[in-house]
Amino acid sequence: MNEVLTLIYEMTLYVVVTFGSAALIVITGIILGRILGRLTSRAIKSINLNGNLRRALGIKSKPEILAENIVKYLIIGIAVIAALIQIGVAISIMNFILVIIGGILLISFTLALRDFMPNIFAGLYLIATKKLKKGDSIRFKDFDGIVTKIDLLDTYIKMDSKNTMMIPNSYLMKNYIIKHSKGHKQRAK
Numbered sequence: 001m002n003e004v005l006t007l008i009y010e011m012t013l014y015v016v017v018t019f020g021s022a023a024l025i026v027i028t029g030i031i032l033g034r035i036l037g038r039l040t041s042r043a044i045k046s047i048n049l050n051g052n053l054r055r056a057l058g059i060k061s062k063p064e065i066l067a068e069n070i071v072k073y074l075i076i077g078i079a080v081i082a083a084l085i086q087i088g089v090a091i092s093i094m095n096f097i098l099v100i101i102g103g104i105l106l107i108s109f110t111l112a113l114r115d116f117m118p119n120i121f122a123g124l125y126l127i128a129t130k131k132l133k134k135g136d137s138i139r140f141k142d143f144d145g146i147v148t149k150i151d152l153l154d155t156y157i158k159m160d161s162k163n164t165m166m167i168p169n170s171y172l173m174k175n176y177i178i179k180h181s182k183g184h185k186q187r188a189k
Helices: 002-046 051-057 063-087 091-113 116-129 169-174
Strands: 137-140 143-150 154-159 164-168 177-181 184-188
Touching (some): 063 091, 116 143, 116 169, 143 164, 154 169, 164 169
Antiparallel strands (some): 137 143, 143 154, 154 164
């Protein structure tokens, strides 16, 4: 009888210690995730990212909120994985889960950058070749205007209506524009 009680006590102690430490790991991960997420958000706010990053990545929320959530949930995810390992979930199952999560993140990152990279390459090309420069008068589609700025992602055109049109550089490179220069028209691409 004494051996049975000792066995029950040891099993209970093992379960309490194992699941208690796993719960402690998850709670610590949640707290640490929130703290580091907020610090990340403040750091991004302090470097003042403008709307170009949001527009280029196609995100509707603010970059600091996105970064805060990424850091927070990444740390919480790592804590959950550590807790599962503490409980005794097999490493092969954990590897499988990590491969799936990695694949999802890779696909998401690739889709987010599909418009960003062509715009940067087109912007570098436009800046390097000087086919368009600030002050050029152009016709793009049905719009006439003057190029006011060319950066890595967009070209800004001040139209006759005093509005400014931002055209993604990759879109600008794919379409014909007519460049007006000193009394005659040139066709540019």
